[in-house]
Amino acid sequence: MVVYAGQGDPRRSIELLWRASVAEQRPGPKPGLSVDTIVDAAIEVADEQGMAFSMRAVGERLGRTAMALYTYVPGKNELVDLMYDRAMAELPATYSTEDGWRPAVTRWAHDMWEFYGRHPWMLQVSQARPVLGPHEFAVIEALAAILVPTGLPGRELRGIVGALHYFVRGAAQTVAEARAAGRATGEGDEEWWYARSAVLAELEPDLDKKFPMLHLLENDREPIDPELPYLENDAVENFRGGLKVLLDGVEGAVAKP
């Protein structure tokens, strides 16, 4: 389920994101919860169960019913927006560029990679319309702060920032989903792959002849880390290789004006 950001009342959403609500003295029973505790609990649930977590599960973790949450948060969509921005607070706000932009971008990419590994549900929040929260801004600001000093014009920088984001998200998504699928089915990668490729080889014996280039692509393969499962090794290799190519492209743009 891809969750679309920002469908509700804009004012309410933005106010929640920037925590603009004033905690004045009010009549009625003391609130037992807060937006923050709810968001934290929801992130914990999502880390464990993925984006398909339920309001009931979040309520239960807090010793309440699902409906109790609706006192603090307009609905699940808005809660996801808040989770999204809150999680982003984990990421560094600045990167040192004293050894140049390239190592800094590399560190940024690795941080994002690991971050998405911790919070795979983040990858399922729609990117189309930004959540517009403070920490989301801070993350883009951090990357921009590395790249702006290269002197490239905004037009070019936006393309680069976009490509980096797309790339990191895509690469992270592959591992994240591999792990999630493994958990969901109780199958490890190896079993999954073996069961399918065996049937495929039986039903379609001359695959290599039908797709010769694909076959060539598959050679020269060595596990980066033999501890890691099959598909994850693949993903790590692709991440490193792809990032290198991308940054080489950026280097070209920086070198010649």
Added chain:
Amino acid sequence: MVVYAGQGDPRRSIELLWRASVAEQRPGPKPGLSVDTIVDAAIEVADEQGMAFSMRAVGERLGRTAMALYTYVPGKNELVDLMYDRAMAELPATYSTEDGWRPAVTRWAHDMWEFYGRHPWMLQVSQARPVLGPHEFAVIEALAAILVPTGLPGRELRGIVGALHYFVRGAAQTVAEARAAGRATGEGDEEWWYARSAVLAELEPDLDKKFPMLHLLENDREPIDPELPYLENDAVENFRGGLKVLLDGVEGAVAKP
């Protein structure tokens, strides 16, 4: 909702994908449907309503109930796998490289871009575990056939192929979700953006000072196509710019051994 591929019986899935079922004479009433008609109907529904289409909706389009589909297809997950592979059949199987690999890859990327625009739900099928259908293979084969002749080793090619895929998917996802969210909320991009940025400016007046680099990123902006909505222009610009950088990086790898 991200749908995880290949959770069911491997043999049944692969047989369906490669259409290995034999249409022999069998007792009982004549089948009024077929896997193909169901997959086609499901694709139509998904094109209109997104990945959150329902089995009931697909059945209705065929003048049946939801349960009728289960005679032909084990479940919704498997149906999505079939839709995924079937839609991929629209894409070209080969690209001419007579003018070099770069224009060919560019054509490939644009084809993918437009394809995802036609079938945005494709972007929500999990990429972690390949569907392993014939047309999915064909699409990768087409890209591999462009890149293998550059002489780069498999290890490097996989990184490049991965990066291209991630990039195109990411860029396409941004527009696709912008459109989907627009349809879902009945808001155009402009209204959405305006409502939010107005509230944001009011609540957080000195954003530009808090995120100075972000502000610099935003200058030098001109619509590529004034007919297109706001976010879509952004996405097109990012796509072109990002693809250029990526291909520059590939060029570097090809040039020096």
Added chain:
DNA sequence: CGAGGTTACTTTACGTCGTAAGGAGTCGCA
């Protein structure tokens, strides 16, 4: 030609989800 088995499709039902509606109890303030 008629019985029996197999198949296509339907109806009904279950457990899940997000959340609307209404009520019970709690507290600040007049």
Added chain:
DNA sequence: TGCGACTCCTTACGACGTAAAGTAACCTCG
């Protein structure tokens, strides 16, 4: 002291995927 705002609960609704069981159509074999 009581009004009204507030938190949180119970109940309920309509959506979803799909399991189970029933009905009717059709082929095959006697």
